[in-house]
Amino acid sequence: MAVLPHLAFFLNYLTATLAGMWPSSGTPNEKHDAARATIEAFEPRDLAEAMLAARMIAAHHASMDAYNSAMQPGVSDADCIRLRNSAAVAGRSFDAALRLLEKRRAGAAKTAQPTTRTAAPTERYMTPEDSLVGFTPEEIAEAEYALDNDPIELARNELARRIPLDGCDDMTMEERRIAYAEQSDRTPAQLAVMAARVTAAIRRRQAEMGMTQHTGE
Numbered sequence: 001m002a003v004l005p006h007l008a009f010f011l012n013y014l015t016a017t018l019a020g021m022w023p024s025s026g027t028p029n030e031k032h033d034a035a036r037a038t039i040e041a042f043e044p045r046d047l048a049e050a051m052l053a054a055r056m057i058a059a060h061h062a063s064m065d066a067y068n069s070a071m072q073p074g075v076s077d078a079d080c081i082r083l084r085n086s087a088a089v090a091g092r093s094f095d096a097a098l099r100l101l102e103k104r105r106a107g108a109a110k111t112a113q114p115t116t117r118t119a120a121p122t123e124r125y126m127t128p129e130d131s132l133v134g135f136t137p138e139e140i141a142e143a144e145y146a147l148d149n150d151p152i153e154l155a156r157n158e159l160a161r162r163i164p165l166d167g168c169d170d171m172t173m174e175e176r177r178i179a180y181a182e183q184s185d186r187t188p189a190q191l192a193v194m195a196a197r198v199t200a201a202i203r204r205r206q207a208e209m210g211m212t213q214h215t216g217e
Helices: 005-020 028-041 047-070 077-111 128-132 137-148 151-162 173-179 188-216
Strands: none
Touching: 005 028, 005 047, 028 047, 047 077, 077 137, 128 188, 137 188
């Protein structure tokens, strides 16, 4: 890939930073080459895209490292859950940055083409991304982490593994307080993430139903 001159110095800096955290047993030169090749694979056109690419790569490695650590012998159940949650958050940070990069490039492509009317979300099927428009990758990742680590929901989920939540007669007073505790107030970003997850679940269900109908035919 031909790198624009004004990107060269910054790409060298990003490459050196990523090479320092590269998860491999190779030599420093091999790590540097691998980091450089991975950044260039995203074909960054400016400083913003180069930074997004670097953050995506770092998030991917952080996710894989956390998943790997969770599977090591001797890790407690609590630490395993914490590590897997961290891995999932890092993975979603990668996804959010990728969506931002794609949205940025799609916007640039539209400005280079004649303006055409596109269907509004109400005129087509909603996608999970529709709910997240207007939020930065950092806001989305923070909202997802907060939702996945809500202490009330974590305690309720743990209780549900032992006792059906509708079986209050089998619960102690403390367990009832956990089962029927009010949810924490949600931020706009958290509500948007929840809407995106519901939309994604509906789309998956629709796809599964379509496959089932097709198989039945």
